[in-house]
Amino acid sequence: MFERIALPYEYDALEPYLNADTVKTHYEKHHKTYTDNFNKLVKEVPEFEGKSAREILDNLDKAPADKRTGLKNNGGGYYNHNLYFESLTPKGAKPSGTLKEMIDRDFGGYDQMLEKLDSAATAKLFGSGYAWLVSKNGKLDVVISPNQDLPEGSPTLLLPIDMWEHAYYLKYKNEKKEYVKQFFTIINWEKVAERLEKGK
Numbered sequence: 001m002f003e004r005i006a007l008p009y010e011y012d013a014l015e016p017y018l019n020a021d022t023v024k025t026h027y028e029k030h031h032k033t034y035t036d037n038f039n040k041l042v043k044e045v046p047e048f049e050g051k052s053a054r055e056i057l058d059n060l061d062k063a064p065a066d067k068r069t070g071l072k073n074n075g076g077g078y079y080n081h082n083l084y085f086e087s088l089t090p091k092g093a094k095p096s097g098t099l100k101e102m103i104d105r106d107f108g109g110y111d112q113m114l115e116k117l118d119s120a121a122t123a124k125l126f127g128s129g130y131a132w133l134v135s136k137n138g139k140l141d142v143v144i145s146p147n148q149d150l151p152e153g154s155p156t157l158l159l160p161i162d163m164w165e166h167a168y169y170l171k172y173k174n175e176k177k178e179y180v181k182q183f184f185t186i187i188n189w190e191k192v193a194e195r196l197e198k199g200k
């Protein structure tokens with residue numbers, strides 16, 4: 001059974017950047033639905049018994065053809081939302097240590113990285129999906145993925161920005177850029193650094 005992470009903060013802890021209603025609906029409705037559907041589908045594919053969500057998502061070609069889309073959408077929804085909710089904290093700070101050094105080396109600085117994430121999230125991505133900070137072969141990069149897809153090429157996923165309207169619309173309406181700007185203030189960079197260190 002795949003389970004949602006327990007939220008590491010209260011629903012209203014990210015106010016005023018993300019309001020309680022948004023966090024609660026996102027976690028209790030959207031994330032729960034993806035998780036329930038993923039569990040139902042995995043049960044029907046014996047090959048995936050005992051596999052991690054990431055292993056399943058990286059091996060969708062081993063699933064029966066009629067189950068692939070469902071597994072991709074709901075498995076991605078399950079996996080990406082665990083990453084997303086765990087990436088946030090009311091005590092947002094700035095990156096430090098090795099992560100900071102890599103940001104400076106690969107983007108030219110923290111602000112330049114945020115600019116890249118912002119333009120990926122608000123300009124490059126069209127429709128629902130994610131902008132991501134990822135690492136591959138020891139290098140950081142910013143990429144996008146549509147729907148609940150994982151980024152192509154199976155990189156280490158460091159930070160997802162959920163750009164589905166359900167992630168921000170209750171508070172920000174069509175002000176995508178404002179959502180992204182506020183999102184930057186509640187990122188748990190320690191968690192991001194931990195993912196970098198652990199690798200995939």
Ligand code: MN3
Binds near residue numbers: 030162164166167
């Ligand atoms: Mn979402």
